[in-house]
Amino acid sequence: MSDRIIDxxxxxxxxxxxxxxxxxxxxxxxxxxxxxxxSNHLKSSKETLRLAHDDSRIKPAFGFHPEQALPTDCEATELLSFIERNQEEMIAIGEVGLPYYLRQDNKEVSRDAYVELLEKLIQKAGALDKPIILHAIYEDAPIVCDLLEKYSIPDAHFHWFKGDLQTIERMAKNGYSISVTPDVVYEMEIQDIVRAYPLSHVMVETDGPWPFEGIFKGNMTHPGMIHQSIKKISELKNGSVEDVYSRIYDNTCRFYRL
Incomplete structure (x- = not known):
């Protein structure tokens, strides 16, 4: 059995x-x-690129994580310039998206400015012909779908996706990909999404170093945890473990042009 995986x-x-x-x-x-x-921001992008130079198994993506204060105009311009300069070494633009959790904690945070920044990053992904990695869940996801459709971006990866069935159907129709973390082993919400989403557009991830509960509680988040995710996905999809390994590996290679 081939049980190769990519985080x-x-x-x-x-x-x-x-x-x-x-x-x-x-x-x-x-x-x-x-x-x-x-990457989370410009400094993070530079560090990720440095790590990639040291190990070819590291495939770097550059972006701005939305669950933080917005960058200044100057910082945003610098990030876009960095992406432009390093496009040949960059596998994707990411992580980018909208600040769902930040807005839950602070109702005064406006989503509009984050939408403007995200639109610029989506445009950049289209101009450079690069995949884009998205943090867009629940009611934020349809807004991101609107932007992706506006600029005809096909290679969109919604990481650790959570959302309603209507949005799931829209994303699947557009051929967008999702990825599943180890919480699929114990979270019913994620399990329902896996059942609903076509396996042809599912990948696996850790989102490390984010920690997990259940059988993973107290352990450092490690890419090896993904093997447990694969086994659970095969159970949810009523398929063989061998087939799920193969298809998810192929999905990831195809999406990221590996």
Whole structure:
């Protein structure tokens, strides 16, 4: 059985140096072929690029995570310039999106300015012909779909997606991809999404170093956890584990042009 996996969304730069060394040293043993490493802002993007220079298994994506204060105009311009300059080494633009959790904590946060920044990043993805990695859940997801449709962006990856059935159907119709974290093992909401979404557009991720509960509680988030996700997905899809491994691996390679 071929049980190769790719972590389609991890914040490797957010691990401690000791943790990063451990993760990278254990990838081969864990049968992890590559890490799609997303970035949170310009400084994070520069660090992710540095890590990629040191290890070819690290595939860097550059972006601005929306669950934080907006960058200044100057900072946003610098990030877009960095993306432009490093487009040949960049596998995707990401992580980008809209600030759902930030708005839950602070009702005074306006989504409009984040939409404007995201629109610029979506336009950049289209201009550079690069995939885009999105943080867009619940009521934010249809707004992001509107932008993707406006600029005819086909290669959209909604990481750790959560949302209603109508949005799921819209995303699937457009051929967008989603990725599933290890919480699929114990979260019914995620399990329902896996049942509803076509396997042809599903990937797996850790979103590390974000920690997980259930059987993973108390453990450092490691790409090897994805093997448990694959087994659960095969159960939810009533398919063989071998087929799910193969299809998800192929989905990820195709989407990220590996």
């Amino acid at each position: 389609s969304h991890i914040h490797l730069d957010m691990y401690s140096q000791k943790e990063r060394v451990r993760v990278l040293s254990e990838l081969e043993l864990a049968k992890v072929e590559a890490l799609i490493c997303v």
